[in-house]
Amino acid sequence: MERFPHDRIQLPRNMIENSMFEEEPDVVDLAKEPCLHPLEPDEIEYEPRSSRLLVRGLGEHEMDEDEEDYESSAKLLGMSFMNRSTGLRNSAAGYRQSSDGSCSVPSTRTMVVCAVVLLIAVSVVMVIYLLPKCTFTKEGCHKKNHTMELIYPLATNGKRFPWAKVRLPSNVVPLHYDLVLQPNLTTTQFSGSVQITVNVIQVTWNIILHSSGLTITKTTLTSARWSQAKPVEFLEYPVRDQIAIVAPEALLVGQNYTLSIDYSSNLSDTYYGFYKVSYKDESTKRWLAATQFEPLAARSAFPCFDEPSFKATFLIKIKRDEQHMALSNMPKNVTVPVANGIVQDEFSVSLKMSTYLVAFIVANLTSIMQGTNRTQVSIYAMPQKVTQVEYALNITVKLLEFYQKYFYIDYPLQKLDLVAIPDFQTGAMENWGLITFSETTLLYEDNTSSARDKKLVTAVIAHELAHQWFGNLVTMEWWNDLWLNEGFATFMEYFAMENIFPELPAAEEFLKLRFKTMMKDSLNASRPISFAVQSSEQIEEMFDTLSYIKGASLLLMLKKYMKEDSFQAGIEHYLHSHSYGCTRSDDLWDSMNKITNGTLDVKKMMITWILQKGFPLVTIQRNGKTLLVHQERFLRSVEPENWTSDASYLWHIPLSYTTSSCSSVLCPYAYLLDQKSATIELQEEVNWVKFNVDMDGYYIVHYAEEDWEALTMQLKSDPSALSAKDRAHLINNIFTLASVGKVSLQKAFHLLDYLERESDTAPVTEAVFQLSLIYGLLEKSGMQDLTARIVHRIEKLLGSKIEQQTWTDNGSLSERVFRSMVLAFACSHRLGNCSSTALKLFEDWKASNGTKSLPSDVMKTVFTAGAKTNAGWEFLLSVYMSPVPEAEKYKILEALASTEDVRKLIWLMQKSLEGDDIRAQEVLRIIATVSQSLPGHLVAWDFVKENWEKLIQKFHLGSHIIQSMVTVSTSQFSTEAHLLEVKTFFESKSAASSQLRCVKEAIETIQLNIKWMKTNLAELQQWL
């Protein structure tokens, strides 16, 4: 899935925390245990009683979700959970207890009986508490004693529900689904029937599967051995979206059975499940039904085994009105009339796949298509927008061919549809053979789409196509390893773009995102990227920057370490070995180790990166030709000054470095740091040394003061001695280190002085980003004299570059993206004559009634200048409401949301939440833009607070949109009053809300902001 694309240009600072565990032998919950090295499997103690892995010697027992569930279930059953265990003690200790509580003197016989009873009681306690424990080994505890699982919840009809866990049992597995659906776009209801062929692995009376919000009207079970279908008892436990089918007789091992279920439900009015959206076609309001099942919503469209590891084949039939069309994962086989203008489309049987990848759409769409080797590629959009899909078609064909060659596996389906949905929550979704997109991420139009839009559309398509292999062909076994899907798709997205579309500045974009991700990953609220999850909110929260960008960054680091060919061979081995199957992180490392044939132990290295949260700070001390390198966890912390990072963190870091006397043949040098400290001998004395070449590694580097000075001097004398990525990396590192007081802020600004000589995008982008963070904090705290001084400083550094820009779409794509960024920055800070030029262009455009074409790269800057006046704002709104290309529409919307008129801002946010005039998919874009301005940032937070219930109902708790809303609306607060307000607000909400990782991260960020202000304000006033 591609998250909301706006995030790519937003400053995401959120993170997650919290979890639960169930039978995941290769991952340990490190978030709650500060000490953590990668553990050998036999160091992990498995405790079935709490269904959680504990670190031996550290394992503080906490009540986990399962236990809470047991407790609540027990209460439902009229028993006290706590009394059950104390009851045992009472039965022994209370033996012959007198009324005053003291024991009377017992006889010898009594004492013997007492001893025997005590022995029995102790044995019972031992059996319950000790026997089920065992030291975990690969096979060992899977077949454990489920003593504590005897407490079952109650079904809706009051009977015992025969399953007590969040994850489904594996005693019955689905093989095939026959699914018939009939959505009614007028009544917005749908009816369905599903026949699921299952195979029995262990003898059982029950089939447990998922169903959410479905009204089930009939269930039967058939077997080849039975003469006819038998009615079955059916139980529901909605708390976990589970239903149980109780068979009339025991289901036998190795036998297949077919479960038939008839049901109905309403089309969802969120963007999740089988949902409906309205859109305007010319001026007519129309409806469309589509699906978004990842992660947990297939169950709301049909009863199913809704976990990624339960792969099966699907035969889908859709009944629809004649005037509509239907699409699904597979090509359509046949259409047959049903009755009264209703027809039924039947699609081919799918390949074996996970439920979250099933998709269907009923709508009125138009397409263009092109054939490749054996696959028909089609791009669908609303009829009036089909002229904007040609670019998508061209690049899809190219990307498909690239991936097939790189993975050495053909795309396995005969068709691939890419569909632009008029109102869509996320950026895109990789459903196998039927990829869905928002219009912004698929439509491209030469006159209105900027270079940045081109990069976005290309990136999102590259990402979703990579998923057809990473995710669809080979799927993570459970959501704890979501990074295997998303990290890989993100990595391949940038890799493919660099290879096929070198004119797009993909590498700069990826670098920028790595910097931002590390900023989030250095909070205590971060998490390991492979991370135990169970609840729906926890699973939703996995769709964050860590799974995507950190995952991709680690793969980039691994590729550099293994070298290109071995890495590619490892991927090939992994995909071939696990096609149509499911994997854990270890499976990937095993494939890589097979390829390296023991020369490199990829597994040993990579588990230090995926099981530990955060990343290392590598400190370099240079003494002549000797370098002393040392690693520790890098943490932006609100702890006291003398607080030190947890010493137990240790990474295996593939260091790379270059020096002032490096010749290109030998450089960069490499060294694997798998200890806390090591020494590296240089071949000769050098002026400077720079570690983490091109920032291909996921770590930050700190040098001694004289080395920082040497690097700064090199930048000032000849920046080209270092690569553009290295220059951007130095800027990022020194400002990050300044934020925790390891380097003075003055030194960081001192390094930036070389920018006058900088000509590349990446370092300027990073400098502007770092200065904008500081500017934002000072501006929102009312420090206008300091913000003016920062702007003055930037103008001095970048003034000539701003003046050099033309208001055109000329130049390379990289130059165009740079122009877009620099002019937007200049106009928003009123530098040079930027604002007056933009306003002049706006007035000309307005005078032509919006018909005159504007350069697409500066279009948003021009609109933003125009939106400052009431008349300009009203005119932009009227254009927004008329049918204009998607790329123009969102630029207008961001300009509208940049006004300083508070009433207009509130109106925009409100309208978007209502979803009629402004689509609800735009809520985040609007809130994010509003939050950036001085008057807006308070208004945005108030809006989120006041509409919290509506927002989480529409976008569901934990989703990426909700995460981002919390982040953007709170990340610039820096006072104790705001800290208290944010804390109090979320504490007043449900536990699920207050436990969100993004909330913890928001609180930590505000604390850091407060600390930053205390530390730096006086200093800044002195020298800035």
Ligand SMILES: [Zn+2]
């Ligand atoms: Zn994805």
